[in-house]
Amino acid sequence: MNRAREVLVIGGSRYFGKRLITRLLAAGDRVTVLNRGSSAPPPGAAHLVADRDDEKALAEAVGARTFDVVIDQVCYTPRQAEIARRVFTGRTGRYVMTSTVEVYEHEDSPVPVPESAVDPAAVTVDLELPWDGPEFVEAHYGEGKRQAEAVFTGSGLPFASVRVAHVLGGGDDFTSRLEHYADRIRTGASIAAPPVAHPATYIHVEEIADFLFWAAHADFTGPVNAASHGLLTLDELCTAVAAQLPEGEVRFEASESAALSPFAFRRRYGMDNSRAEQLGFTFGDVRQWLPKAVAETLGKDH
Template sequence: MTEAREVLVIGGNRYFGKRLIARLLTAGDRVTVLNRGSSAPPPGAEHLVADRDDEKALSDAIGSRTFDVVIDQVCYTPRQAMTARRVFAGRTGRYVMTSTVEVYEREDSAVPVPESAVDPRTVAVDLELPWEEPEFAEAHYGEGKRQAEAVFTGSGLPFVSVRVAHVLGGDDDFTGRLEHYAHRVRTGAPIAVPPVAHPATYIHVEEIADFLFWAAGADFTGPVNAASDGLLTLDELCAAVAAHLPGGEVRIEVTGSGELSPFAFRRRYAMDNSRAAGLGFPFDDVRQWLPKAVAETLGKDA
């Protein structure tokens, strides 16, 4: 029988984060969730309240605890990474950070990009940028994640960065991105796309929860791409929404410079998932789960 692990989850108590916590608890792990107190964790998990940006508050909340695994769902900047690096030095056997496909925002590759396209060891870190300003941090989301990965890499912590593709599915998708398409299909309003809308990689909400659970229990380190098999075009996404809304109309409007609909990408956002597959994670095919994801999010009465 596998011995229960001590697992700390920082933030991420909704959407795929809550699914991850449920998987950890089902596996018999002793789970502690740390957040600012905005939401309680599910029954069975211990709750610690602290602002992860406040190093003293974070350290005080952790106290003398040590963990087999820390899963950091809400590390967005190199400052946050540096704080966590100091607090958790010598306190965990594994540190898993949820990163993003946006780290590849400068890599407009004709083929899906491997992890080596952005090597955290070569990323320059600038802690003096105004990372604490929400507008700056949001506008530099990909850069913040790149630099956060760089801070952890080579820190002595056994570190993994999970670079997550665009997530779809679930009846609790708070992003509103699929609803954007549903509204336009229902009403015949235009869907704004660039002259060339590039396909992208995606992952289902349940699959990314499975992936993070798997990554927490593995022994590899470094960056790893998490994306379902296959590329999905915007036309396919629109068709899936329209199939769920009989009588609706898909009306495409091409714009060269205006605001675009979600997932209408001017550049490529495709990740190569072969490292994770080679390490033993079995990915689903995006086209197999897409209709289910649309039905889950939009519901029967969408």
């Protein structure tokens, strides 16, 4: 491991963000957490309070501080990226943005997609779209992340984006996606799925925390996919949930409507993780950790 670094984490107050901060502190890094003040960082981390959407407030909170690396957990729009680019240029040696598999939402590939399928340098940025509207941002999540990556790419900041697969595991998964299946399997209610449900790549909550910790101390730039080995089908996911609920029943209902169960995908969501492995990170296999992830989430991991 290299020397201790000055690390700023923007966001990171829950789920794998909390785990990342714990890992950084345990390694001896000097960690500063910046958020809107809704939650205090873990003991040992410094705390800056600012709304990252307010450039003046963000710049004042950062002040004259400089960082070896900034890890941005909550950049969802190109406007947020533009503000961060202006504030942190010249103040950090490396900028790591947590991105998403959703940047590939228009890539329906029969094989896991590599990073080159979406080149941030070729993405058009439109700052005039209503990026201040929460409903618009939620409905254009993948597009917001694509354009945010594009803003940082070629900006002069040494920039890397971590395209995160669907995250599972932990007793603090705030998305309630596995609970959706548990509720239906427990009661025998039907699970809404497309006539053909395609597989996807996933990553365990501890593994993505490990990955971001590794990325913070690496020096690569550009996008990198973060996903465990193996594609998981909807049937396999439900079978794993049902194994924790032996009194339940898995019942699928084919649906053409837009209201599908979580992870019931009409298109493929597979990411090629070979670039990350070539850079030196070793992933686990989704089928090895899936039972543990389900047990953790359903509170059955004793």
